[in-house]
Amino acid sequence: MTGVRFLPLRPLALASLVANIALIVTGAAVRLTGSGLGCPTWPRCTDESYTTTAEMGVHGVIEFGNRLLTFALGIIAVACVVAALLERPRRRSRVLLSVAVLFYIPLQAVIGGITVLTNLNPWVVGLHFLVSIVIIAFAYALWRRSAEGDGPPVPLVPRPVNHLAWVLTAASAAVIALGVVVTGSGPHAGDLDAKRNGLDPATASQAHADVVFLLIGLTVALIFALRAIQAPSTTVRAAIVLLVVELAQGLIGFVQYFTHLPVVLVGIHMLGSALVWTSTLAVVWSLRSRPLEPATPAAQPAVPLPTAAEEPIATSR
Structure with missing residues (x-):
């Protein structure tokens, strides 16, 4: 139902x-x-x-x-x-x-x-x-x-690959958190009199970029792992989409940094952070399935009893 x-x-x-x-x-x-x-x-x-x-x-x-x-x-x-x-x-x-x-x-x-x-x-x-x-x-x-249905989740990849995906998710969250720190050290405060967090913008940006490289590396590793185990195409596709979003977001980040943070690119970069996170979640959810209906054991066909005509005839030797 x-x-x-x-x-x-x-x-x-x-x-x-x-x-x-x-x-x-x-x-x-x-x-x-x-x-x-x-x-x-x-x-x-x-x-x-x-x-x-x-x-x-x-x-x-x-x-x-x-x-x-x-x-x-x-x-x-x-x-x-x-x-x-x-x-x-x-x-x-x-x-x-x-x-x-x-x-x-x-x-x-x-x-x-x-x-x-x-x-x-x-x-x-x-x-x-x-x-x-x-x-x-x-x-x-x-x-x-x-x-999804009410059945128990069915893993689509081996446990080590699933662990790799969760490490990737933690790296994605770290990238976003460090992006917040970078933003707090930059010039766009929301008001001319608003204070900044006092951190060096170049140092914060470098730390952020380092974790971005880690995230991209983990995503590439996950894609190779998924292909090696012949994971479902939807799972591989989700990882590839994440990589594309990450590369686009990284490109925007580098361009905005070297062009002194134009507001349009910063706004696109913030949208990109939400898309990176959503794409990461898509990868996590693609690692298992949940059937629409709980699995039920197949009914065993009844074995008819032999009739009198079908009973074996005893033979003497």
Whole structure:
């Protein structure tokens, strides 16, 4: 039984994933346009108004627009929870994942408010970004689980290859975290008066680049390992897509560094970080399958008893 769905969970989960990636892009726009304090207080936009005013200009519009997107994310997350609860039969894992996404969205909003109240402290701003990465992981998991069945997961690769993929995932997370540190040391603070984290940008960038090279090396190793064991084509394809995204992201990173961080390239690079993370998750999920229906033992055909006509005739020697 595939179950009755009163609300389409899978497209709602995909909408949640896309919207949370979009939040990273709009957050980048806030920082790169110097609109981080476009609404100088929180939860209100001004001391008297929850919305932007004409006097606040374009910076207020950009910051307030980013805040409005949070409400859209919350509405989609609530819809996902309702859809998961109304499924028949109800899947516990889908309910828990949808609730996790919903839980982190107001937490993300509170951290966003703290960034404003701390005048864009770079460490708080970095935490604000990393929470988005966590939400994307839960939203992606919900999207994938919404198309899977209730059977136990079936591994598609040997355990050592699976371990290599998890090491790759840890490296991908480290690349993103170090990218946050690099951003906190760079010039795009979100406001002219915002402080930086005090680290040397060149040193932070070199550490970030070193881990990027490690990530690319691990991805190449995984591709060769998957081909050597003749893994399913979908698994190999996911690893190749990840490598392509990593190379594109690395190229953008080098170009933006040597062209003194133009805002357009920095914004694309932030979008690329979300795509690298999503592609990494795709590799992890491609390493196993979960059948749509639990496996049931095949019925054994009944063995007919021999009839009298078929009974062997005793012969004498």
